[in-house]
Amino acid sequence: xxxxxxxxxxxxxxxxxxxxxxxxxxxxxxxxxxxxxxxxxxxxxxxxxxxxxxxxxxxxxxxxxxxxxxxxxxxxxxxxxxxxxxxxxxxxxxxxxxxxxxxxxxxxxxxxxxxxxxxxxxxxxxxxxxxxxxxxxxxxxxxxxxxxxxxxxxxxxxxxxxxxxxxxxxxxxxxxxxxxxxxxxxxxxxxxxxxxxxxxxxxxxxxxxxxxxxxxxxxxxxxxxxxxxxxxxxxxxxxxxxxxxxxxxxxxxxxxxxxxxxxxxxxxxxxxxxxxxxxxxxxxx
Amino acid sequence: xxxxxxxxxxxxxxxxxxxxxxxxxxxxxxxxxxxxxxxxxxxxxxxxxxxxxxxxxxxxxxxxxxxxxxxxxxxxxxxxxxxxxxxxxxxxxxxxxxxxxxxxxxxxxxxxxxxxxxxxxxxxxxxxxxxxxxxxxxxxxxxxxxxxxxxxxxxxxxxxxxxxxxxxxxxxxxxxxxxxxxxxxxxxxxxxxxxxxxxxxxxxxxxxxxxxxxxxxxxxxxxxxxxxxxxxxxxxxxxxxxxxxxxxxxxxxxxxxxxxxxxxxxxxxxxxxxxxxxxxxxxxx
Numbered sequence: 001x002x003x004x005x006x007x008x009x010x011x012x013x014x015x016x017x018x019x020x021x022x023x024x025x026x027x028x029x030x031x032x033x034x035x036x037x038x039x040x041x042x043x044x045x046x047x048x049x050x051x052x053x054x055x056x057x058x059x060x061x062x063x064x065x066x067x068x069x070x071x072x073x074x075x076x077x078x079x080x081x082x083x084x085x086x087x088x089x090x091x092x093x094x095x096x097x098x099x100x101x102x103x104x105x106x107x108x109x110x111x112x113x114x115x116x117x118x119x120x121x122x123x124x125x126x127x128x129x130x131x132x133x134x135x136x137x138x139x140x141x142x143x144x145x146x147x148x149x150x151x152x153x154x155x156x157x158x159x160x161x162x163x164x165x166x167x168x169x170x171x172x173x174x175x176x177x178x179x180x181x182x183x184x185x186x187x188x189x190x191x192x193x194x195x196x197x198x199x200x201x202x203x204x205x206x207x208x209x210x211x212x213x214x215x216x217x218x219x220x221x222x223x224x225x226x227x228x229x230x231x232x233x234x235x236x237x238x239x240x241x242x243x244x245x246x247x248x249x250x251x252x253x254x255x256x257x258x259x260x261x262x263x264x265x266x267x268x269x270x271x272x273x274x275x276x277x278x279x280x281x282x283x284x285x
Numbered sequence: 286x287x288x289x290x291x292x293x294x295x296x297x298x299x300x301x302x303x304x305x306x307x308x309x310x311x312x313x314x315x316x317x318x319x320x321x322x323x324x325x326x327x328x329x330x331x332x333x334x335x336x337x338x339x340x341x342x343x344x345x346x347x348x349x350x351x352x353x354x355x356x357x358x359x360x361x362x363x364x365x366x367x368x369x370x371x372x373x374x375x376x377x378x379x380x381x382x383x384x385x386x387x388x389x390x391x392x393x394x395x396x397x398x399x400x401x402x403x404x405x406x407x408x409x410x411x412x413x414x415x416x417x418x419x420x421x422x423x424x425x426x427x428x429x430x431x432x433x434x435x436x437x438x439x440x441x442x443x444x445x446x447x448x449x450x451x452x453x454x455x456x457x458x459x460x461x462x463x464x465x466x467x468x469x470x471x472x473x474x475x476x477x478x479x480x481x482x483x484x485x486x487x488x489x490x491x492x493x494x495x496x497x498x499x500x501x502x503x504x505x506x507x508x509x510x511x512x513x514x515x516x517x518x519x520x521x522x523x524x525x526x527x528x529x530x531x532x533x534x535x536x537x538x539x540x541x542x543x544x545x546x547x548x549x550x551x552x553x554x555x556x557x558x559x560x561x562x563x564x565x566x567x568x569x570x
Binding site for chain 1: 414415419420445453455479480485
């Protein structure tokens with residue numbers, strides 16, 4: 001297979017950043033500050049178990065104190081809120097993450113609102129989303145933040161570029177659009193109701209795909225020379241992890257492209273660690 | 286002049302909505318609830334004086350208790366924050382509005398953060414911006430909210446339409462883009478760094494212009510049959526109020542268009558009153 005587009009190696013960049021963080025955490029510890037992250041996990045969702053374990057491993061690698069609190073599926077909303085309050089008040093932890101999704105009897109919005117915005121390392125609290133939206137973010141949702149770090153590392157200029165973001169979740173699509181806007185891109189938010197999606201995408205210099213459908217974006221969606229970022233994590237019939245972008249046919253057309261796995265995924269966890277360390281420094285000041 | 290586009294009469298719609306609100310306020314008063322709005326005005330900025338007077342007059346027409354607090358240019362930030370606290374605690378007032386801009390020695394973000402989000406009828410508090418961004422708004426910035434009401438009143442369908450918003454302020458452009466997205470439009474955020482702006486705008490079914498330059502948008506920017514919303518308020522050399530859109534040449538091309546004055550402007554004040562009443566009802570429950 002001839003790949004003309006540069007493969008954006010998210011795993012390599014994540015390793016590089018994690019190495020830097022490890023050194024920084026060592027220095028912080030010498031000065032008496034150990035960044036701490038607590039992850040609250042409700043129920044037995046198997047994907048969530050994997051995510052939480054990966055976060056725990058990354059924290060350990062970097063030297064962040066990490067604690068996973070597991071609660072039964074039957075925990076009440078009030079009990080979970082009380083747990084969050086406990087960690088809001090605990091100075092050992094600078095980051096609190098409630099693993100989503102939550103069981104249906106628990107109001108997700110209420111839970112996200114209960115986390116101290118200063119410890120909201122996922123960046124999902126409305127106050128943090130509002131600050132991002134208003135152009136002075138502190139905590140940023142980790143997936144789009146990781147993508148911005150990729151652009152920076154690979155020297156991909158965004159100013160005046162046409163960026164199209166497919167997907168409008170609060171976690172990826174919407175904050176991604178705001179971050180691209182802050183970098184002076186012209187940003188189009190596309191989604192399931194968008195008409196002539198392929199033609200619209202062909203106008204993009206920067207295409208971010210977070211639609212959740214395996215290999216949905218083919219080469220017909222991509223302008224020659226475009227930068228293609230694939231946020232998708234889908235399983236194909238064979239159980240293999242595949243992205244939203246048909247990598248093999250898009251890579252020869254793109255100037256840069258992220259693979260799945262090994263692209264956006266490792267960066268998301270890395271930015272979670274990064275924000276935990278930044279939070280520790282801020283709370284310590 | 287031959288106008289093919291339907292003129293969206295913001296003044297007429299504002300009057301209609303204000304009449305309805307007047308009736309509602311009369312009923313609320315009978316049940317013992319009088320909506321109250323306090324406007325905090327710092328300094329002598331002449332445009333601000335006009336805006337504040339217009340708000341006061343609209344409130345009086347509708348039956349909302351309205352109070353204008355005037356402070357000298359020299360008020361300190363701490364003094365202004367203490368005044369906000371006073372009104373946060375005052376159950377007579379359901380809306381608190383700090384007229385912007387503020388003098389340079391006062392941190393605008395700090396002031397907006399100090400307003401109780403439940404009384405933030407301008408919708409500028411980060412918590413309210415965050416809720417809007419996350420798709421469950423309560424208080425919405427009044428200008429884009431008024432524009433959405435226009436679309437509703439004139440039965441302009443937004444789903445699947447290409448909407449282009451020029452201008453990315455926190456008060457107009459960014460919240461407008463979110464509201465259009467919630468109506469399932471495909472939304473492009475354009476601004477001063479956008480390349481080939483006219484060509485981009487010619488793809489828009491819905492074009493919202495909030496760029497602050499008199500008659501900047503000419504017919505070359507407009508696809509035949511597009512809906513054109515003009516948020517501009519500029520003075521030309523003769524001192525006449527003009528919009529960002531060259532109305533006379535664009536109107537024959539558009540399907541709908543707002544004039545300046547008499548378009549978006551009257552709707553902004555109307556939505557401020559609307560949110561004050563809604564806030565009173567919510568706080569009363």
